[in-house]
Amino acid sequence: MPTAIASEHIGHFIELYEKAKALSSPAPKLAALQDKAAAHLEEMRFPTRRDEDWKYTSVRQIVSQNWALGKATTLSPEHIENAAIKDLDDIRFVFVNGQFVPALSTPASQWPQGLTIKSLADALEGEDSEWLSAKLEAHAMHDNPFVVMNTAFGQNGWYMEVQKGAVIEKPVHLMMFSTGEEAFVQFPQLWVHAQTGSEFSVMEHYLPKEGNTPHFTCAVSCLRLEANAHVHHYRLQRESDTAFQINFCEVEQERDSVYSSYATDLGGAIVRNNQNVLLEQSNTETHLNGIYLINGEQHVDNQTFMDHAVPHCNSNELYKGIVTGKARGVFNGKVLVRPDAQKTNAFQQNSTLLLSPDAIMDAKPQLEIFADDVKCSHGATIGQLDESAVFYLRSRGLPLREARTLLQFAFLGEVISNMPHEPVRNFVEKLVHDKLYNH
Amino acid sequence: MLSIKNLHASVEGNEILKGINLEVNPGEVHAIMGPNGSGKSTLANVLAGREEYEVTEGSVIYKGEDLLEMDVDERAHAGVFLAFQYPVEIPGVSMATFLKEAINANRRARGQQELSPVEMLKFIRSKTKLLGMDEQMLKRSLNEGFSGGEKKRNEMLQMALLEPSLAILDETDSGLDIDALKVVADSVNALRSPDRSFIVVTHYQRLLNYIVPDFVHVLFNGRIVKSGGKELALQLEEKGYDWIKEENAVAG
Ligand SMILES: Nc1ncnc2c1ncn2[C@@H]1O[C@H](COP(=O)(O)OP(=O)(O)OP(=O)(O)O)[C@@H](O)[C@H]1O
Ligand SMILES: [Mg+2]
Numbered sequence: 001m002p003t004a005i006a007s008e009h010i011g012h013f014i015e016l017y018e019k020a021k022a023l024s025s026p027a028p029k030l031a032a033l034q035d036k037a038a039a040h041l042e043e044m045r046f047p048t049r050r051d052e053d054w055k056y057t058s059v060r061q062i063v064s065q066n067w068a069l070g071k072a073t074t075l076s077p078e079h080i081e082n083a084a085i086k087d088l089d090d091i092r093f094v095f096v097n098g099q100f101v102p103a104l105s106t107p108a109s110q111w112p113q114g115l116t117i118k119s120l121a122d123a124l125e126g127e128d129s130e131w132l133s134a135k136l137e138a139h140a141m142h143d144n145p146f147v148v149m150n151t152a153f154g155q156n157g158w159y160m161e162v163q164k165g166a167v168i169e170k171p172v173h174l175m176m177f178s179t180g181e182e183a184f185v186q187f188p189q190l191w192v193h194a195q196t197g198s199e200f201s202v203m204e205h206y207l208p209k210e211g212n213t214p215h216f217t218c219a220v221s222c223l224r225l226e227a228n229a230h231v232h233h234y235r236l237q238r239e240s241d242t243a244f245q246i247n248f249c250e251v252e253q254e255r256d257s258v259y260s261s262y263a264t265d266l267g268g269a270i271v272r273n274n275q276n277v278l279l280e281q282s283n284t285e286t287h288l289n290g291i292y293l294i295n296g297e298q299h300v301d302n303q304t305f306m307d308h309a310v311p312h313c314n315s316n317e318l319y320k321g322i323v324t325g326k327a328r329g330v331f332n333g334k335v336l337v338r339p340d341a342q343k344t345n346a347f348q349q350n351s352t353l354l355l356s357p358d359a360i361m362d363a364k365p366q367l368e369i370f371a372d373d374v375k376c377s378h379g380a381t382i383g384q385l386d387e388s389a390v391f392y393l394r395s396r397g398l399p400l401r402e403a404r405t406l407l408q409f410a411f412l413g414e415v416i417s418n419m420p421h422e423p424v425r426n427f428v429e430k431l432v433h434d435k436l437y438n439h
Numbered sequence: 440m441l442s443i444k445n446l447h448a449s450v451e452g453n454e455i456l457k458g459i460n461l462e463v464n465p466g467e468v469h470a471i472m473g474p475n476g477s478g479k480s481t482l483a484n485v486l487a488g489r490e491e492y493e494v495t496e497g498s499v500i501y502k503g504e505d506l507l508e509m510d511v512d513e514r515a516h517a518g519v520f521l522a523f524q525y526p527v528e529i530p531g532v533s534m535a536t537f538l539k540e541a542i543n544a545n546r547r548a549r550g551q552q553e554l555s556p557v558e559m560l561k562f563i564r565s566k567t568k569l570l571g572m573d574e575q576m577l578k579r580s581l582n583e584g585f586s587g588g589e590k591k592r593n594e595m596l597q598m599a600l601l602e603p604s605l606a607i608l609d610e611t612d613s614g615l616d617i618d619a620l621k622v623v624a625d626s627v628n629a630l631r632s633p634d635r636s637f638i639v640v641t642h643y644q645r646l647l648n649y650i651v652p653d654f655v656h657v658l659f660n661g662r663i664v665k666s667g668g669k670e671l672a673l674q675l676e677e678k679g680y681d682w683i684k685e686e687n688a689v690a691g
Pocket of ligand 1: 450
């Protein structure tokens, strides 16, 4: 039942949409889709904690603000260079306040063969992806208002198509910077279509903003893996502690494909991640890795949904986190094994260290199994640091802080070590170590 | 080196140590024997600084300083080392990382320069070799899945690397076959020097054939009830503890 308050909040975004429309005129197909999404949005309401899926996360603080759209601005090349991941040979896409900045990005002439990258508008006009337009249509009418909103606003989306059999060595690195004093909202959108037998890596990287003005990122990513495609998908979120993020990621896997995600949340005031994977054909592999390391009053909510629709698929989820201060972590991992999905292997593990009396963790594994010949397991543990291990390390001369840091680092290390790119692994290790040590 | 006077300690309100007196001079080896549950590990852990044990009375002076006032890691920096009866398994922390961190933490605290990665590797290798340990072990998580013997050997490796002034071995020989036991004894004997002392807690006289003690003490019910030379260990091996218990029942 839409309340007056909730629809008023929607109204702000509709006004913002009208403003955005007045400023830019996307190509006709995209414009039509966006209008459709906006019209749908107008009839929706934002979720409240009375909605089952949003039980632990209130979006009121986010949607009640009067956001402006990010203004086009730029940063110095040195700034980008300083923020680069050391030794990572990447294809860079630089965004500042939600706007793509070609001058700071890898020029199109240096994009590798076998990888087609287009703006969303161009991709849609070009008719080369039925999949893309079908998905966008669905997103415009989605029941999650944030997906609808992203569709309405997202004129800065990118569509990446990895050609059949192409092995793209360099990861595509989307660097999302934010700067300036103004509070703003951005709507990143990422589309990946990995054709048969291709290999591809992509990283969404949300960097910290200088200053304390909040901003809100409402992101959607959508990936389709054709037969035997391999995709590594990183999301590294290390925004400042005033930032809000709502992410929606949807993956579709065809037979024999392998999808791996590595989601790291270090920053943000309120962060909500939805990671949905639909296994459409057999013999797929899915690895969902997640890390959350939060303190202060941070709030990070991870929702995963593994949809085993067909037989002989394998999924493996490992989410680990450390929650201190007054922070709150949420993990809700849903695994659905449909009646046809015999011989499914589905494993899920969520482990959290809760290191202060005011820290909260809500862990909710949900297995719904409708096939009988399957191997499924899940585990959720919430614990403290092993004091006898702390003592052991200290008795060998490690100061308390080093001992605790080392143990916490080891705890998260299990997930970090799954990241296949060494420079990324080193980078994340350093970020995690620094945050742990400075707790 | 170490002077323990009238030491009382309790855990969860139960008094376990009920007035321990012990003097250890530089270069000496003291063996502590005693029945299960008599408080041997409690004493060892109190010396290492484990917080669960509350010292309610008495004093411990180590190298002229109040040991009980020192933090756990400060005790290590000052040269106190405990080889644990049950070393903790720490998944995710590799042996190599742990040894490197421990060695450098001690060097920093003692005002020495940290070892470079190359020096570190050389140093660690020289000791693993001495202890007949496979280098592959350095890649494994600390004590995780180690056999009982491997864990004990690992304690000896750490002792060899940290070169303590006072090493307390809590049943390092328990469960070891004779070859492994010799390795333990060799690593102790290699470190023996006029300015280093050892407290060796054991149930078995056998170890003391290889690590010859200057003194043997019997800990019973939280007190040292008998002290003597190495022949006391033989006597205990032969006669068990019943005569000691009886003597104390009479005396007490
Ligand atoms: N953490 C603890 N909590 C409660 N009781 C404890 C704890 N540690 C030791 N105790 C008790 O203190 C007593 C002495 O234990 P301790 O481990 O010191 O004996 P020990 O002489 O080392 O025995 P063993 O030869 O079996 O190793 C025992 O009764 C034991 O149950
Ligand atoms: Mg004991």
